[in-house]
Ligand SMILES: [Fe+2]
């Protein structure tokens with residue numbers, strides 16, 4: 428089965444994945460917007476079968492009960508965060524994440540240390556803001572899963588994840604408010620993805636969109652930031668959040684494995700397309716439109732360069748290092764004549780397919796495990 432431009436048009440709303448005009452056509456979310464309503468279109472399902480059917484999920488449930496932590500008392504909020512110093516140290520270690528020589532002919536070409544630092548500070552704020560908004564997405568999605576998943580063992584587990592996600596929103600919101608002094612609005616592409624996930628009536632799509640795609644990306648992004656930042660409060664906060672997230676991704680992989688092994692090719696095609704759409708939205712999000720805008724740079728001028736920037740490409744592809752192996756484990760890569768494999772090849776992320784999948788990996792992330800190797804594939 429070959430993908431035609433028509434397929435792309437239907438799935439992601441544009442024929443070419445790098446169509447800059449189409450990417451920029453999605454309007455930025457109004458920073459003054461307070462409420463956003465989405466129809467969740469789903470049935471709430473009771474089950475009267477309370478027997479133990481899925482020991483692996485029950486084991487995760489037990490892990491979740493003992494893995495709880497308290498965002499107010501387990502983190503030291505008295506730590507004074509010097510964000511400029513912290514960003515400067517990170518930039519000295521891993522650079523700005525941007526290859527400055529790529530931006531000739533734009534205002535970025537003339538940036539000095541002051542502007543790069545400002546860009547770094549805004550980017551830090553933007554990333555943590557998107558983490559926070561994504562966490563709220565996870566809070567809403569897992570509350571939905573409690574209602575919609577037909578399995579008792581999964582309802583029990585999902586309920587613990589609701590509490591985990593509340594705690595994640597809480598700690599990111601507090602860090603942004605107390606230590607960074609404000610936040611960015613939700614990124615337009617991230618909001619579009621969250622809307623699509625919540626909109627879908629099929630319970631497994633909530634799992635696929637949130638647990639596998641959004642949380643898979645979050646786990647890789649948190650891992651990256653955790654590994655490189657020297658800011659002690661942020662480092663510990665991320666480490667604690669990751670111990671929960673790894674369990675969440677495992678929950679998604681274990682549940683969907685059972686569900687997808689039974690599915691027809693046509694049903695699987697829908698899931699492959701949804702995974703591709705989610706991957707594209709997340710890639711679009713990482714162009715950081717809101718940050719460029721705040722820096723006073725014309726996004727139309729700079730985004731084509733961002734897309735072609737090799738430094739960003741490396742960083743961005745790392746974000747898929749959890750998603751691709753998990754998709755492989757679920758059979759999503761190769762069903763229907765390797766449909767999703769070809770899409771991931773086109774996106775330049777297929778190289779992660781044999782890295783550790785999170786169905787097995789979550790024990791490495793527990794709080795008492797030896798130090799995490801978050802972005803290496805083990
Ligand atoms: Fe979370």
Ligand SMILES: [Fe+2]
Nearest residue numbers: 565642672675
């Ligand atoms: Fe999560």
